[in-house]
Amino acid sequence: MHVSVALFTADLRLNDHPPLRAAVDAADAVVPLFVRDRAVESAGFAPPNRRAFLDACLADLDAGLRERGGRLVLRSGDFVEQVCRVVTEADADEVHMAAGHSGFAVRREERLRSALEASGRRLFVHDAVTVAVPPGTVTPSSSDHFAVFTPYYRQWARVPLRPVAAAPRRVPVPDPVRGEEIARGAVSGTSPGLPAGGERAARDQAAAYWRDGLDDYDTVHDDLAADATSRFSAHLHFGTLSPAELVHRARRHGGAGAEAFVRQLAWRDFHRQVLAARPGAARDDYRSKGDRWRTRRTAADEIDAWCEGRTGYPVIDAAMRQLRHEGWMHNRARLLTASFLAKTLYVDWRVGADHFLHWLVDGDVANNQLNWQWMAGTGTDTRPNRVLNPVTQSKKYDPDGAYVRRWVPELADVAAPLIHEPWKLSGLDRAGLDYPDPIVELADGLDRFRRARRKQP
Template sequence: MDTVIVLLNRDLRVHDHPALTAACEGARAVIPLFVLDEAVPAGHRRGFLLECLADLRASFQARGGDLIVRHGDVVTETMKLVRGTGAEAVFASADVSLLARNRQDRLARERISYQLFPGVTVVPPGTLKPSGGGDHYRVFTPYWRSWSRHRHRPVLAAPHRVPTPQDLDAGRLPGPARQQPVPGGETAARDRARRWIRRDLPGYADGHDDLAGDRTSHLSPYLRFGCLSPLELAHLAAGGEAFLRQLCWRDFHHQVTYAFPRINREDYRPRGHRWRDDEDALQAWREGMTGLPIVDAGMRQLLTEGWMHNRARLIVASYLVKVLGIDWRAGARHFFEHLLDGDVANNSGNWQWVAGTGNDTRPNRGFNPLRQAQRFDPAGEYVRRYVPELTDVPAAHMHQPWRLSTPPSGYPRPML
């Protein structure tokens, strides 16, 4: 082929990028394209995304190419570039959300060769099927067994050269409006992955639930934007079963979303829930002002860092849906707006799991937030880090907040 456009979305990297590799191997000219669509809300991820794109542009320029940036509707802008360059094909990484599927369907109807490649997950979503029938796995454990046995495709090296036409307008890339809590981009992602695997992977199984210790990888924002290949990360973490299970959970939710793309809107398994409409309680939860210290610490970490410890996510989500009785969709929307790693498959899949409408085999499971705090933040260090009003409060009182006869100034009494 003469010219191929590589349409980028959640694959902002040059290493182990099947669509990019195929284009560089099979075409005389390769046009890496990213379209900033203002109609798609990016929430607090926008600044992080812009840093990812700036880093990616530098990687392409180091290989003789460039990142072409356009603004507007993805399909419209892609087809404008097709017509303007005479491109013969559009290559892209396959995705699973309803928005992505609609975009893929629109491009497939255009008069252009449109090819989809793997790369967003370790194992492509439709690859593994239950032996007893069905189009996807509904329970994690049998999926994990099948996933663990699956033979992976090879990890691909970054192309040495990306031959982008020199006379093509690269387009404007805005700078982030403010400094990000974590640096975006493939360069930062690969550096963090190497350091974390060398230093912390051996202790991950024992320490990843320790709230104050914070020994999780913090790689999820980079996986969300494809700054890291999940397959390459799985290879690097070989032998670390507890961490590989987390990557498998990510794949699991993607294959569920592939089969049920309305996962962010509808109950995967409707159970007749009657949710409470309590805007005051919901707002207190959003702001980290419930009066329950462990819940408030998690919610404030989300607001300040755009991230939350995995154990805290379970605690605050269970409190919203199982204690306050508020619809999981309200919590999922708040998470999606603020999380750097917020994506449809994992965010909605995990919220539905907690709510009992998703893939949990024990739909009535709940997480007692006080017992969780006693177990995973026994000294109260995590709470003090994010709830400064409680700096001088003993941990025993944090874990039994009704013992605070007079709460510290500015901190509320427990809602319940």
């Protein structure tokens, strides 16, 4: 009997899954396998929110496989060692998996290929599973990757996407192969507003968004109070939704909202092609400005105030509290909080990136680190010295203060526009507020940043 292994990584779905489809088509029986990689957990990339969401995704994937006569085999430990053990137990001939794009993923894939080939087995790596357009598909004439988004997007938009792969009807699994019990209990330390994980939840969410949200995406995606983004980011991170399928569907839907939505998916691919070409950008400046950042040692009190949502700037505090409560933050709010930490407080962007990675369900090295670098001015932003003013941005994207009131109840009775600048309240109105004064004057922060970048006003 010919047996293959379908190795799941960041692609926890049955629909539009080329490695699973290929494994089913190539063999008499298939082992659907997921390995809880000890290296991922020891590096700190499995904090409570993502661990809980992963558990839900694995349970849902197992349920979907059982409906097709199969089951998910779960193992824990060294990634390569566990895959090779399953291959030996199943007497499998080949392994199918999605291509990864971080330095860690590429090195892990190379180790697995060497180990499998040493035992006479083959590894098939499938592109365009966790991205719509794989890194390296489009490149400028003078470099191995695009460093500016707009020219990248022009070429990205012209790339023909692979067709969507149908979910297999049957996934027969050989009996001798056993796995660990899939966790279904609560994980301690999670955010109380954690979203539901798994492909079923993802596809239900997508269907609702296609019906009620996509058409207006271009006009409302920056509106903080409207909360009108897709919220697909966690599902894209864990692969319960396919980027290629989403682009296909959005293009068929058509309209300005769909076009703006597709552009955001292109940003996701853009960051992956940057990280694939420059893996060190996960921790090092992509374009150093010679910054001598303040660190946790030199700015502990201000960093703590930022993390806990008590900076005295309502939109910043609202966003940081949303992060802790939901394990998610609105994209506009991510830009504002990152600008505030890196440029107004002049704190090392890695401090903020690490805090985000701890709480975000969609905590993704490429998106998180490179968006932080973009906002810190050390990444691909063509205007590296831009600073987002939290007051003017709050008035623009939360004019009535509804977003602030949702997350900063201390200000619930303050009317706009003063809710954006509560320090301007006077007399009893100010005295009755249990809300801190700003931890820094915006003008002082701007002056410090400009002097640090040697850009005098």
